[in-house]
Every structure is written in C-alpha cells, then in structure tokens.
Amino acid sequence: MSTTSTPKPAAPKSAPAASSSAGGRRKPTYPVVLLLIAGGLLLLSLVRLVTGDEQLSNSGQFSTAIAAAVPIGLAGLGGLWAERAGVINIGLEGMMMLGTFGAGWIGWQYGPWAAVLAGIAGGALGGLLHALATVTFGVDHIVSGVAINILALGVVRYLAKLWFGADGSEAAKAGGNDKQSPPMDNMPSFTVPGLADGLGSVEKHHWFLVSDLAGILRALVSDVSWVTVLTVVLFVGSFFVLWRSPFGLRLRSCGENPVAAESLGVNVYTYKYAALIISGALAGLGGAFLAIGVHFYQENQTGGRGYIGLATMIFGNWRPGGVAMGAGLFGFMDALRVVGGGATVHAMLLLMAILLVGLAVWKFRAGLRGARGARVQAAVALVIAVLLVLWYALTDTVALEFVEMTPYVTTLLVLSLAAQRLRAPRAVGKPYRRGEGT
Known part of the structure; x- marks a missing residue:
C-alpha cells in the first residue's frame, strides 16, 4: 500500500525550473531590456549634465563607438x-587576420566591395582549417x-613581405611595403540629409536627455558604412536562422x-563544418571592416579584437542580442578613449x-532572499563605488595609461558580474566521434 501512496506530481513541478536560465533565473524579456537601455541613457544624460563633459554623448562619440563595435560584434x-x-573557436583572432590581409590584398586592386568578399573568404578558410583539425582529426579545440x-x-x-614589400613590384610602387598594403578606394556610406541635419541642430542645444538621444540617432543616420548595415542584417539573420529554422535547431542540437x-x-560533422566555416567568414568580415576603414591592410591591425569578440559572446550568453550589447558596450568604452x-x-x-x-542594492536584496555570497558582493561593489567617487572628486583627469586600459578593464568587470547567469552549450568543447550513439 505504501507504494501506491507515493506522490507523483513532484517531478512535473520541477520541469519549469529546469527550463529557465541557469541558477533558476528567468531570462529578461524584451520590455525589460528596453527599460534597462532607457535607464542607461537617462543615467548617461544625467552624468553629462553633472560633469559638463559634452563629449560623453555627442554623435561623434557614438559614431566612433559603432565603428569600434562592428568588428568585435562580428567576431x-x-x-x-x-x-x-x-x-570552441579561440582562432577568431587568426581568422580576422586572414580577413584583414585578404581585404588589403584584393581591395587595392579591385575596390572595397571586392575587399569585403576577400575578407570573408580568408576568414572562411581559417574556419575550414579549424573544422578539419577539430572535427575530422579530433584535435583539442583550444x-x-x-x-x-x-x-x-x-x-x-x-605574404605581406612577399607581395607588398618586394622591391620593384607593382604593390610597392602603389605605396605598399612589408607592413601594409597599398591604399584602396573609400567604401560608400549613406546619410539621411534632412534627418541628420535636424538631429544635429537638436544635439547642439545640449538639452537634457533630448540632445543625448538626438546624438545617438544622428550617429545612426550620418555617414554610416554599408558594412555596418550588413552587420545588422547578419545579426538579425543569425537569430532567425539559429532559433527559427530547422537548420538552426539541428545545428544547436550538435552543441x-x-x-x-x-x-x-x-549529420553532426556536416553541421559542425558549416558552423565553423560561417564562424570564420564572420570573423573575416570583421577583419575586412578594419582594413576598409583605414583603406589598407596593416600588420597587427586586429589588436586582439578576436579575443574581445569571444568575451562579448560569453557576456551575451551565446545569444545574438547579448553579443550585440556586449560589442556596443566595448565599442562605447573604446570610443571614450579615442574621442574624449x-x-x-x-x-x-x-x-x-x-x-x-545600483549593483550593491540589487545584491543586498538578493542576500536578504538567501542568495549565497550576495551580501559580500554588495559590500565589495559599495566599497569600489566609494573609491571611484573619491577618485573623481580628488582629480581632474585620468592618466593616459589608465585611459588605454579602460575598454579591457570594462570587459573584465562586465564578465565577472555576468558570470553567474551564463549557460554555455552543454557539449561545447567536448570530443565527439561519429557513431558514438550506436
């Protein structure tokens, strides 16, 4: 009789919790995300008003931020x-290098659109090599x-020394050397004339919140590269392909x-090969964007952006929208260094x-609900906040060395704060051989 009295509804009750994000936290909805973005803009406008630094939110700042975010977001x-x-694709940096070189090599001969295709091809070649090593031969991903x-x-x-720097070569005569390619033509861009001018006039008044919003919108409609537009299309397309199509469902099941x-x-091998070739192509496009932006390939042009792109992927919890937000944050901080x-x-x-x-308050409330270590984290965040206020009050500027470090310090801080809500694909990085399930 005791076996028939055992309650059975317990298992179904736990199912909804398992479907939520890691640690029992629910994924933020789109209205919440939009509310957070609006709150961030309001806070930025308030800080601009208090500090009097107009460079903080003008259109030049956001235009530079977009240009800095595109290659990182693509990686x-x-x-x-x-x-x-x-x-795992640690080779994003190398694939971006191949993209920059391919864009520089083809771009000076056939123009910027050919440079885009060459960058994509160079990165895809690196992705194919990574697939051959990891999928076919089972080499450790790292x-x-x-x-x-x-x-x-x-x-x-x-190749730069062989093709660009050779004495008497056509590339050397056109301005190339062993460190960079000859210059290529400008990539076309677009501007919405009436709207851009109107937003510019609003921005110049420095009104609270209104001028800041005008600065953002002006950056989106003024001198925008078509590669930036292509990047937006790729982000939206990646979401629909990976989460709204049978192909994407099968690909994600492999991870x-x-x-x-x-x-x-x-066919797991086929999907892994396809994913890595696309991965390399996207990184190569990011590298091509760097070369096109300055009109030539240059040695060490990627500057670690492939690694930062990997960090934005982790911060974004392996979702396109999160990656875009992470790239935008890093681009904004990098633009502060360049512009301001x-x-x-x-x-x-x-x-x-x-x-x-704000983080300290949030963690303290989590501590009251019994979250382990939340009160300690709240105390640490509050102490750092006090130190930053003292730093701001006792100084007038920041040393150049710290300015150069700002984007990378921000990346580390954001990743450390976001670490508790992350959930990687379950089989990522694990060895797999065909036929294991039979």
Whole structure:
C-alpha cells in the first residue's frame, strides 16, 4: 500500500525550473531590456549634465563607438555560431587576420566591395582549417585555435613581405611595403540629409536627455558604412536562422547533445563544418571592416579584437542580442578613449560609481532572499563605488595609461558580474566521434 501512496506530481513541478536560465533565473524579456537601455541613457544624460563633459554623448562619440563595435560584434557572432555547434573557436583572432590581409590584398586592386568578399573568404578558410583539425582529426579545440592564431600571424607577415614589400613590384610602387598594403578606394556610406541635419541642430542645444538621444540617432543616420548595415542584417539573420529554422535547431542540437542528434539522423560533422566555416567568414568580415576603414591592410591591425569578440559572446550568453550589447558596450568604452581622452574617462568614473551602487542594492536584496555570497558582493561593489567617487572628486583627469586600459578593464568587470547567469552549450568543447550513439 505504501507504494501506491507515493506522490507523483513532484517531478512535473520541477520541469519549469529546469527550463529557465541557469541558477533558476528567468531570462529578461524584451520590455525589460528596453527599460534597462532607457535607464542607461537617462543615467548617461544625467552624468553629462553633472560633469559638463559634452563629449560623453555627442554623435561623434557614438559614431566612433559603432565603428569600434562592428568588428568585435562580428567576431563575437562568429564565435556564437561555432560554439552553438559545440566547437570552441579561440582562432577568431587568426581568422580576422586572414580577413584583414585578404581585404588589403584584393581591395587595392579591385575596390572595397571586392575587399569585403576577400575578407570573408580568408576568414572562411581559417574556419575550414579549424573544422578539419577539430572535427575530422579530433584535435583539442583550444590547441587548434591557438595554432591557427600563430599560423595566421606568420602567414600574413610572410605574404605581406612577399607581395607588398618586394622591391620593384607593382604593390610597392602603389605605396605598399612589408607592413601594409597599398591604399584602396573609400567604401560608400549613406546619410539621411534632412534627418541628420535636424538631429544635429537638436544635439547642439545640449538639452537634457533630448540632445543625448538626438546624438545617438544622428550617429545612426550620418555617414554610416554599408558594412555596418550588413552587420545588422547578419545579426538579425543569425537569430532567425539559429532559433527559427530547422537548420538552426539541428545545428544547436550538435552543441547540446551530438549523440542524441546523430540518433535522430543529423549529420553532426556536416553541421559542425558549416558552423565553423560561417564562424570564420564572420570573423573575416570583421577583419575586412578594419582594413576598409583605414583603406589598407596593416600588420597587427586586429589588436586582439578576436579575443574581445569571444568575451562579448560569453557576456551575451551565446545569444545574438547579448553579443550585440556586449560589442556596443566595448565599442562605447573604446570610443571614450579615442574621442574624449582622459577628461571623458574621468567623467565615466562617476557613472561607474552610480552603477556599482545600483549593483550593491540589487545584491543586498538578493542576500536578504538567501542568495549565497550576495551580501559580500554588495559590500565589495559599495566599497569600489566609494573609491571611484573619491577618485573623481580628488582629480581632474585620468592618466593616459589608465585611459588605454579602460575598454579591457570594462570587459573584465562586465564578465565577472555576468558570470553567474551564463549557460554555455552543454557539449561545447567536448570530443565527439561519429557513431558514438550506436
């Protein structure tokens, strides 16, 4: 009789919790995300008003931020495609290098649109090499990625010296050398004339919130590269392909449980190969954007953006929207360094202090609900906020060395704060051989 009295509804009750995000946290809805963005803009406008630093939110700042965010976002999106299929792609940096070189090599001869195609092809070649090593031969994903980065660096340096720097060559006569390619033509851009001018006049009045919003909108309709538009299309398209199509469902199943996917008839190798080629192509496009922006390939042009792209992918929780937000944040901080310098970064100290106070309140409330370690985190955030306020109050600017570090410090802080809500694909980085499920 005791066996019949055992309650059975317990298992179904736990199912909804399992479907939520890691740690029992629900995924934020779109209205919540929009509300957070609006709150961030309001806070930025308030800090601009208090500090008097107009560089903090003008259209030049946001235009530079967009240009800085595009290659990072493309690298992050490339990493997302690879890891959703179960393959870690540390080689994004090398694939971006191949993209910059391909764009520089073809671009000076045939123009910027040919440079875009060459960059995509160069990155896709790196992705194919990574797929061959990891999927076919079973090489450790990290080892293969690092090897691709080292190999790509050596290849582009050798080819640049051979093709651009050779004495008497056509490339050398056109202005190339062993460190850079000859210059290419400008990439076309678009501006909405009436709207851009109207937003510019509103921005010049420096009205609270209104002028800040006008600065953002003006950056979106003034001198925008068509590659930036293509990047937006790729982000939207990646979401619909990966989450709204049978192809995307099968590809993501390879990153969650490849044995189960194979048992249902999915050719796991094919999908992993496709994901890595697309991953490399996206990273290569990011590299091409760098070369097109300055009109030539240059040695060490990527500057670690492939690694930062990987960080934005993790911050974005392996989702296109999160990757875009992470790339935008890094691009904004990088633009502060380029456009504003020490004075603008000094104003950002106050903004970061306010954000940390908000984080401390949030963690303290979580501690009251019994979250482990939340009160300690709240105390640490509050102490750092006080130190930032003191730093802001006792100084007028920020040293150049710290200004150069700002984007990378921001990346580390954001990743550390976001670490508790992350959930990687279950089978990412794990070895898989065909036929394991039989």
